[in-house]
Amino acid sequence: MRSLVLVIVALAASVRYADAYPYFQRTSSSFRCNQCHIAPAGGGLLTPYGIEESADTIGRGGDGRFLHGLIELPETLAISGDLRAAALANDVGATEGVELAAFPMQADLAIAVKSGAWTVVVNAGARGRVRGGSSDHAGAPGSEVPDTSLASYVISREHYVMWRPDEAAGIYVRAGRFSAPYGLRHADHTMYARRYLGYNLQQETYGVGVGHFGDTVEIHATGFVYDPLQGAVRKEAGGALLVEAQPGERWVIGASARASFAETSRLQAGIHAKLYLEGANLLFQGEAHGVRELFDGPGDRWQLAANAGPVWVPARGLYTGLVYEAFAEDLRFRGVTRHAAGAWVSVFPRAHVELMASGRGQLVGPDERAYLGMIQLHYWL
């Protein structure tokens, strides 16, 4: 039982919050993330267009509106929520073998209120973990007493005010807590390009973002500082820049840069691209980032994080893909590079429902291996 609790504690960290799936760009009818999402760089609450897309293009029908249209919301209000349950088999080479677990993975509620050019977005959800896993060493000197206040179980990942005079194109400014746009922005935070580059779970920051988007080019610039209220792993401050262009109807290309200053400072830059072959319903996407880490003590290091893979849409409501990832922890030393290969399939049988199965194998250094198989049931309001 102790082991099961600890596995759940740790793997509940695999929560896939209501982020966007970047492969929807081009494979659906949308060519820009903020056509479907209220957030200017994608993710989270859907626009009326995105709600229609969720049922009529991505899903196999149904009513994509809030609560399936049972309640008609005014145009100035958007409400959504995500519930996700998961089951997994996890093998990290432990002596006791494969571990099995099933657990609630996500419970989020999000609201947006719009008035003229102004929009306020707030979301809140469970922290996605089981508190106070036991240990043979718990209770010994040096152990921390877990915070059991309500705030310790709930987190607002995003809350911001946005000024955007024209939803179709033009400038925007937003201020509050959000994730500074960078790279491909995969939904899965366990991917190396998220986990090790400042976009792991609950690493959203407070900041001010400005941007401009048109039909073929968009740019997002953010100045940020860590969240002192809800806890932050990295006490960082810095800035991020994302530029994305769509030369022609097949290609999406982008470049990103991010500098964050903390006990360990990190300077990073990368490129990303998508190529959509419409006739074959096939999308290729990938990104590569170089990182320079500067320790506050001895040492520094160069890192590399990359991923690439195809996504195939064989039928409406069915998406499947492969992905290869690599992360070099320190390019100057051998034996500290991680590789991962994954395969996944997502089915959207009706609006509001997603079933997902995925598998991932990792080679860590030359010898260590880890395997994860997971199924998820996702329902959004």
Add this chain to the structure above:
Amino acid sequence: MRCLIAVCFAIGCAADPSERPATWSYLHAAVVAPSCATASCHSERAATAGLVLDDADAAYDALVARRFVIPGDPASALMSLLEGEERPRMPPDAPLPAADIDLVRTWILEGAPR
């Protein structure tokens, strides 16, 4: 310099990872903070198993006080967790590279210096 590093990496002439400093300040920044002090695990807020690892000094004190690390003893509980002899293996989503585990072992053997 960047090209040189990239070329070295590509042809496999990178340095021996045991050349890295076996000190707590390096280990914490390079291994513990990115792999263990994540938001849902051993961060200040989550404190899973009552263990907080995001601050280097506090993490050192906690690991030693709770006998996860016994300076000079390579059979310390931390090694069992990292090597998978205790369940769950840490980190629970993927093991550390063997070179990193070896560096932790060297650090403990050398008396776990800060």
